[in-house]
Amino acid sequence: PHCACVIFLHSTPKLSEMAKDGKDEKGGKGKKEDKEKEPEVKKSPEVLSYEAIRDAVGMINRSISTGEERFMSRAMRNFGRVRRGLTPSSLAQSLTLGFEEGDARLDWLKSAVGDVAPMEMDGAAADDTPKEPAAEASAVEPEVKIYLQLLVVGYLIDGKKFAEAAECSTTVVDLVSQNRRRLSNDLAAKAFFFYSLAHELIGASATIRTELFAALRTTTLRSDEAGQTVLLNQLLRNFLEHNLIDQAQKLASKTAFPESASNSEAARYLYYLGRIGAIQLEYSSAYANLELAIRKAPKGAIGFLQAANKLAIIVKMLLGEIPARETFTAATTRRSLKPYLALTQAVRAGDLTRFSSVVQEFRSTFEKDKNYTLILRLRHSVIKTGVRMISLSYSRISLVDVAQKLQLDGPEEAEYIVAKAIRDGVIDAVIVHEEGYIRSNEVLDVYGTTEPQAAFHSRIQFCLNLYNDSVKAMRYAPNAYRKYLEKSDDGRERAATEVEIAEMEEEEGDF
Numbered sequence: 001p002h003c004a005c006v007i008f009l010h011s012t013p014k015l016s017e018m019a020k021d022g023k024d025e026k027g028g029k030g031k032k033e034d035k036e037k038e039p040e041v042k043k044s045p046e047v048l049s050y051e052a053i054r055d056a057v058g059m060i061n062r063s064i065s066t067g068e069e070r071f072m073s074r075a076m077r078n079f080g081r082v083r084r085g086l087t088p089s090s091l092a093q094s095l096t097l098g099f100e101e102g103d104a105r106l107d108w109l110k111s112a113v114g115d116v117a118p119m120e121m122d123g124a125a126a127d128d129t130p131k132e133p134a135a136e137a138s139a140v141e142p143e144v145k146i147y148l149q150l151l152v153v154g155y156l157i158d159g160k161k162f163a164e165a166a167e168c169s170t171t172v173v174d175l176v177s178q179n180r181r182r183l184s185n186d187l188a189a190k191a192f193f194f195y196s197l198a199h200e201l202i203g204a205s206a207t208i209r210t211e212l213f214a215a216l217r218t219t220t221l222r223s224d225e226a227g228q229t230v231l232l233n234q235l236l237r238n239f240l241e242h243n244l245i246d247q248a249q250k251l252a253s254k255t256a257f258p259e260s261a262s263n264s265e266a267a268r269y270l271y272y273l274g275r276i277g278a279i280q281l282e283y284s285s286a287y288a289n290l291e292l293a294i295r296k297a298p299k300g301a302i303g304f305l306q307a308a309n310k311l312a313i314i315v316k317m318l319l320g321e322i323p324a325r326e327t328f329t330a331a332t333t334r335r336s337l338k339p340y341l342a343l344t345q346a347v348r349a350g351d352l353t354r355f356s357s358v359v360q361e362f363r364s365t366f367e368k369d370k371n372y373t374l375i376l377r378l379r380h381s382v383i384k385t386g387v388r389m390i391s392l393s394y395s396r397i398s399l400v401d402v403a404q405k406l407q408l409d410g411p412e413e414a415e416y417i418v419a420k421a422i423r424d425g426v427i428d429a430v431i432v433h434e435e436g437y438i439r440s441n442e443v444l445d446v447y448g449t450t451e452p453q454a455a456f457h458s459r460i461q462f463c464l465n466l467y468n469d470s471v472k473a474m475r476y477a478p479n480a481y482r483k484y485l486e487k488s489d490d491g492r493e494r495a496a497t498e499v500e501i502a503e504m505e506e507e508e509g510d511f
Contacts, residue, residue, distance in 0.1 A: 049090035142179035225258035350386030
């Protein structure tokens with residue numbers, strides 16, 4: 001033991017010297033590396049935009065060459081980000097990735113984008129930029145041309161050039177119809193989306209309804225779920241824009257919305273179903289669809305969330321309920337929901353005069369939101385709320401006083417409204433016709449009725465639906481099951497090898 005300690009003590013200085021030498025070497029290397037580092041060159045927005053487009057084109061070519069759809073899906077998922085970063089020079093430069101110089105289509109696209117100066121490439125982007133046009137026209141994939149023209153359509157829509165966007169989108173849809181591969185389903189769906197949007201912006205959405213139906217039939221036969229999702233939503237939007245509610249309801253009832261649809265498309269579909277149900281007096285199903293649409297909508301879709309919340313507030317009041325205060329205090333919707341907050345306060349108070357003044361004050365806003373006709377239906381809800389408050393406040397009150405409080409024409413109209421409220425279960429009272437008054441019955445224990453059971457059932461149903469939607473929304477890696485097959489194959493091969501080795505050992509023993 002003493003020898004070991006001595007050896008350890010004597011060896012310690014050597015170890016410390018080695019550690020110091022190592023630190024010096026590392027420090028020296030670090031200093032050299034710091035000296036070798038060069039300052040990063042900040043790229044201009046045009047260069048960043050061009051590189052993003054070039055990467056997307058590369059992913060599309062890779063998807064076609066490998067036959068894997070995930071690269072195409074990735075390129076289309078980044079479409080919105082690429083579109084937001086577009087500049088005229090980067091878009092004009094990127095068109096050479098799919099079109100030859102001198103091509104008539106290239107000249108038209110550049111003229112639609114606008115005459116811009118050539119983009120100056122700096123840094124590594126200049127080295128990667130092709131000196132000449134991408135390739136011969138025969139070598140360029142049709143999907144690349146479709147993608148580049150979709151960027152042009154998006155840029156024209158953002159620049160308020162709706163006529164040029166509609167013309168370009170028509171050409172893109174024709175190109176999609178001529179070149180349909182299963183790998184390009186997402187690309188075709190985006191093309192039909194812009195086709196419908198551009199024609200809607202120029203007021204010609206009714207003229208393309210036949211083409212949309214033909215495309216829906218083709219996508220259904222091809223089991224193209226991405227195309228079905230977009231086309232169903234665009235057709236429902238088309239019908240609602242022209243107030244063709246019955247046709248929209250028939251289309252929704254006779255078609256099946258794909259379960260694999262993205263959350264944004266599912267939210268749109270549920271919103272359209274909610275509006276159809278609200279117009280057709282199916283308030284319960286309409287509110288359920290609107291609630292799901294708000295939950296599924298992306299957090300960045302502020303405009304959609306505002307429209308869905310406005311409609312949901314009206315439908316909830318038509319159901320006889322008052323929306324929660326938190327609905328109007330969200331940061332993204334607080335300002336746009338101010339007219340609806342005033343409307344809700346009037347309905348909650350049961351004040352018909354206040355309700356009428358709010359409707360007249362914000363009529364232009366309600367008409368712009370296309371909710372004015374639904375809001376006019378709330379007059380009956382205001383009267384019902386007033387009748388309920390009167391019933392709770394008075395055990396006995398004359399019909400003349402009811403008409404005066406509700407600002408009705410006379411006791412006859414008050415009697416009719418109270419009778420309807422009793423039949424609908426709004427109040428528990430009896431009308432004494434001989435003496436002309438209303439007598440409210442005693443309030444029973446609510447826990448002795450089936451109301452708690454119904455509330456519990458609705459909450460359980462909501463939890464079960466949320467669980468099922470969460471399971472369906474889970475993503476699994478493509479071909480993930482193969483690793484388990486490979487493991488089992490390796491196990492079988494290993495077992496066979498062990499059997500062969502055992503047989504060889506037995507043969508050697510026998511020998």
